[in-house]
Amino acid sequence: MCGIVGYIGNRESQPILLEGLKKLEYRGYDSAGIAVFTEEGLEVTKTVGRLANLENRLSGDPLRGTVGIGHTRWATHGKPSDVNSHPHTDNSLKFSVVHNGIIENYLDLKEELMLAGHRFLSETDTEVISHLIAVEYDGDIVKAVQRAVKKMRGAFALGVLTEHEPDRLVAVRFASPLIIGIGEGEKFIASDIPAILEHTRDIYILNDGEMAVLTRDAVELMTIEGNFIAKEVFHVDWDIMTAEKGGFDHFMLKEIHEQPKAYHDTMLGRISEDGRSVVLPELKISAEKLRGINRVHIVACGTAYHAGLVGKSIIENLVRIPVETDVASEYRYRSPIITPDTLVIVVSQSGETADTLAALREAQRNGAHVLAITNVVGSSVAREADDVIITLAGPEIAVASTKAYSSQLIAFYLFGLYWAQTNGTQDEATVANILAAMQALPEQVEKILAQAEVIKGVAESISKHDSLFFIGRGLDYAVAMEGSLKLKEISYIHSEAYPAGELKHGTLALIEEGIPVIALITQEGLYEKTLSNIKEVKARGADVLGIINEGHEAEVAKSTDRQFAIPRTLPLLTPALSVVPLQLLSYYASLALGHDVDKPRNLAKSVTVE
Ligand code: F6R
Numbered sequence: 001m002c003g004i005v006g007y008i009g010n011r012e013s014q015p016i017l018l019e020g021l022k023k024l025e026y027r028g029y030d031s032a033g034i035a036v037f038t039e040e041g042l043e044v045t046k047t048v049g050r051l052a053n054l055e056n057r058l059s060g061d062p063l064r065g066t067v068g069i070g071h072t073r074w075a076t077h078g079k080p081s082d083v084n085s086h087p088h089t090d091n092s093l094k095f096s097v098v099h100n101g102i103i104e105n106y107l108d109l110k111e112e113l114m115l116a117g118h119r120f121l122s123e124t125d126t127e128v129i130s131h132l133i134a135v136e137y138d139g140d141i142v143k144a145v146q147r148a149v150k151k152m153r154g155a156f157a158l159g160v161l162t163e164h165e166p167d168r169l170v171a172v173r174f175a176s177p178l179i180i181g182i183g184e185g186e187k188f189i190a191s192d193i194p195a196i197l198e199h200t201r202d203i204y205i206l207n208d209g210e211m212a213v214l215t216r217d218a219v220e221l222m223t224i225e226g227n228f229i230a231k232e233v234f235h236v237d238w239d240i241m242t243a244e245k246g247g248f249d250h251f252m253l254k255e256i257h258e259q260p261k262a263y264h265d266t267m268l269g270r271i272s273e274d275g276r277s278v279v280l281p282e283l284k285i286s287a288e289k290l291r292g293i294n295r296v297h298i299v300a301c302g303t304a305y306h307a308g309l310v311g312k313s314i315i316e317n318l319v320r321i322p323v324e325t326d327v328a329s330e331y332r333y334r335s336p337i338i339t340p341d342t343l344v345i346v347v348s349q350s351g352e353t354a355d356t357l358a359a360l361r362e363a364q365r366n367g368a369h370v371l372a373i374t375n376v377v378g379s380s381v382a383r384e385a386d387d388v389i390i391t392l393a394g395p396e397i398a399v400a401s402t403k404a405y406s407s408q409l410i411a412f413y414l415f416g417l418y419w420a421q422t423n424g425t426q427d428e429a430t431v432a433n434i435l436a437a438m439q440a441l442p443e444q445v446e447k448i449l450a451q452a453e454v455i456k457g458v459a460e461s462i463s464k465h466d467s468l469f470f471i472g473r474g475l476d477y478a479v480a481m482e483g484s485l486k487l488k489e490i491s492y493i494h495s496e497a498y499p500a501g502e503l504k505h506g507t508l509a510l511i512e513e514g515i516p517v518i519a520l521i522t523q524e525g526l527y528e529k530t531l532s533n534i535k536e537v538k539a540r541g542a543d544v545l546g547i548i549n550e551g552h553e554a555e556v557a558k559s560t561d562r563q564f565a566i567p568r569t570l571p572l573l574t575p576a577l578s579v580v581p582l583q584l585l586s587y588y589a590s591l592a593l594g595h596d597v598d599k600p601r602n603l604a605k606s607v608t609v610e
Helices: 013-027 051-060 106-115 126-136 141-151 240-244 251-257 259-267 287-292 302-319 328-334 354-365 380-384 403-423 428-449 452-462 475-491 500-505 524-538 553-557 575-592
Strands: 003-008 031-038 041-048 067-073 095-103 154-162 169-174 179-183 186-190 202-205 210-214 219-223 295-300 323-327 342-348 369-374 387-390 467-472 494-499 516-521 543-549 562-566
Touching: 003 013, 003 095, 003 154, 003 169, 013 031, 013 051, 013 067, 013 186, 031 051, 041 051, 041 095, 067 095, 067 154, 095 126, 106 126, 126 141, 126 154, 141 154, 141 169, 141 210, 169 186, 179 219, 186 210, 251 259, 251 575, 259 403, 259 428, 287 403, 295 302, 295 328, 295 354, 302 323, 302 342, 302 403, 302 475, 323 328, 328 354, 342 354, 354 369, 354 380, 369 380, 369 403, 387 403, 403 428, 403 575, 428 575, 452 562, 452 575, 467 475, 467 500, 467 524, 475 494, 475 516, 475 575, 494 500, 500 524, 516 524, 516 575, 524 543, 543 553, 543 575, 553 562, 562 575
Parallel strands: 295 323, 295 342, 342 369, 369 387, 467 494, 467 516, 516 543, 543 562
Antiparallel strands: 003 067, 003 186, 031 041, 031 067, 095 154, 154 169, 169 210, 179 186, 179 202, 210 219
């Protein structure tokens, strides 16, 4: 995820671009840059680090001009650095591009361009776009962009300028958001409404496959094939705070709703075109080394640790190699048995968690190969690990992790399948079957989100209790642990997650009349067993909400008071769905209790102390 902004008008563009980028920093903040038409031509200033670095650089040497584009980056291809920052240009420096998204076939395109003599400065996919447009240019920037876009595969929102036509700004949208702002004698582009709300409330929202050509006085809208289209102007009547949260009341709710996109983006380019295999070109570990691994440790903290619990089942199930999971703060003090044939997988949204970083270093000191699953390119964990799989969830602002957790699950599925292919532990048909089911997950999450009101009702009744239980078996237990943590951290209601079969060994004594129990019953092989455990708590007066598979309503109705059904998927994939109602449950419980959902007491987003 990145943020893009553009301006064409009669005012100085630099302050407008910088203000706009500030509003988009939530979309990424590892580097930033702007390109402006100055008297010297198309000039670019860009720098790694927060937007403040760019502002400092520009304060001494401003770019003066009334047309420009800007970008705040969240690295996907290439680490955060000055050269990898946007805007990118072609070799003639006459074309400049800002981009949000991923060009899946950029390596092939880059190779072709290099054979034709093009020189590339960065490791990004975006630089390829500016070169492609330059190649296609024959006097009309709109046609050049259309021809270039036809060659690209993936997701992109683009802002394009060329020195040859300084009175036009071209914008394209394909699977990454982009809006056009309409002002008097000035026009804007942006990834999101807050970036331009200060200047105009009248916007066009581009759909996938549409583009816009902006001049100071007009906006031409067309498809990327060049067919003109008409659109209604959308008048924004939200206040700025609501707009930053995309119309949601809290970042947490927004991030819960971003999960379908996070799943999609994390899978993008990592499943072969025929859907039969996983491709992870970013992995450096050789097939030979991977085949020699005989032990796995998964190490992480909090929610990331809970993703690791699911990761354990995925790897053991698909690759049949023993996996241990450890909370990072415990790992290095327990003297773990690590050999050169151990793969240590560290999981961290921020990539900066002190305990996880310490565990990574301990593992490397003992000769293990370390694979990191993280959401932040260029973070300490990403830099120090031997291998990295980036989750493409985009920046997570709410302290309670939601889309980062679920994208970590997607990363585990992809890696587990990749390893199974390498070791030959699963046949091609099985891999293809799981991949097909994975690709259905984004839509299935949408279906769950559409029923948020049902969960809201349950959450309001739960919020009246001081304590409750989450129970489940197998993967359901792993998800129960995450549901319980989420509820504790933002609603401050005490809860415990228990393996459903373990209750009767002590904890059942706490079950009394009216106590809420959230029971996950999605694992088909364990279905009957979990139902009998539910009967044990029901017999003692518990009020049971069953998280069940669609189609099981009638059978489960006898044992539960209320039910929430998730769409059917493979048993191994259910965590990617069943966690969503639990996230909503904790969100709405916190809301009902009037807590600060996005910033719960005593907690911080990034824990950089041991
Ligand atoms: C809970 C939560 C924390 C983090 C934990 C690890 O919602 O966010 O439990 O998961 O502090 O953080 P990362 O993943 O950044 O290493």
